[in-house]
Amino acid sequence: MTAALLTLADSRLPAGGHTHSGGVEQAIAAELLTDPASLALFLRRRLTTSGAVAAGLAAAACRAVDDTDVVAALAALDAEADARTPAPALRAASRQQGRGLVRVGGRAWPHPAWAALPVQPHHPLALGVAAAAGGLAPRDAAAAAAYLSVSGPATAAQRLLAMDPITVAAVTARLGPEVDAVAAAAVDGLPAAADPLLDLLAEVHTVRTDRFFAS
């Protein structure tokens, strides 16, 4: 079962996550992110807000697969995801990545629950269903969501700032205990931690014509 979790969190899983920087591109443009130290702060900020929200939703979606009315349970979670993601640019980014994960996950781990997801689901919902379909538990779904909330953005920062890959890997790895803590805290609830800065960065980014990443 561990292999399914590793696959889910693997950046090489072609779910489209590599086209998103999780706000990193705009944070660099705004000169809020310039070096490994500010990258660590930015990733922590992202992990404890949108990462926590994603972890809670992913765990709940994984659990919803066992619900008597899976369609209704996942639709309710999709509405909760919208309520926690008021920025249209972040909603679009989440749904794009959700659709990408449905495409690959549905083939990788066939399961009736894929059909119960809304069209273009929020990414954490797709992640939760993928975890369930892969035989994983809600806490695994939360762990994958929390980890992905920092791993993709870290890689984006490395590419955009031409940072030393070993340094960036170390920054991400050092967040490990916090990733675990966020995932553990999110398993039994639906955190709503918001960061208005990330909302603002995402909306300023989305109207740029010279952007490299989709979000």
Next chain:
Amino acid sequence: MEVVARRDARGRTVLPVVRASGQLAVRRTGEGAVHLVATAFGPLGGDDAEVRLVVEEGARLSVHSVAAAVVLPARGGSPPSRQLVRAEVAGVLHLTPEPTVVTARAVHVAELHAELGEGGELTATEQVLLGRAGEAPGRWTGTTRVVVSGRPVLHTTVGLGPGTPAWLPPVAPRAYVSTVRIGEPRAAVQTGVDAVRLPLPGGWVGTAWAAELHEAVARLAGVTRERDLEVAR
């Protein structure tokens, strides 16, 4: 504390229930208008206040406060003070209290849970300042959940102050303001300097931050284009 607003036979708003206890008093200050009055210094660490607001169909209720709430820590390891507002809105609710100032070592938790019926309207503002002049910042956590016709349209928890998730250098503002507005067409996105307005079904939510409260208020007004919110009363 509890206030019920009802439309009478002549179409005016009456307040059949205006009840308060503990550290909050309520005064009727106009047709469908009340002011909250703190009966003591505080809130103080460990204080727990619950406010229930019911606005029936066709009624209007405006809730203000007479002065800024200055949150003070209790002695020793201060527990948080809490304020929970539960609103059931079939009519029109304006919730525009004066700012909350969270002094050094104080921790304040504010929650707004608003359930709107079809046609319900809501304007809710929040203005927060961490620390009095020259003082270290306190900590504030604010949760807003707005449900319209049974569907959640906004659910966010913002933490401010040392040790909270989204309050890290280089963006760790002392002043924060936010307004939720439901009851008008879905607004477009508007961005400004440290300010953003986001669309909601039937309205918007605007947020701004700055080093000083008046700057944050001006920045929010800049993206919401609602000058009347600048004074928020």
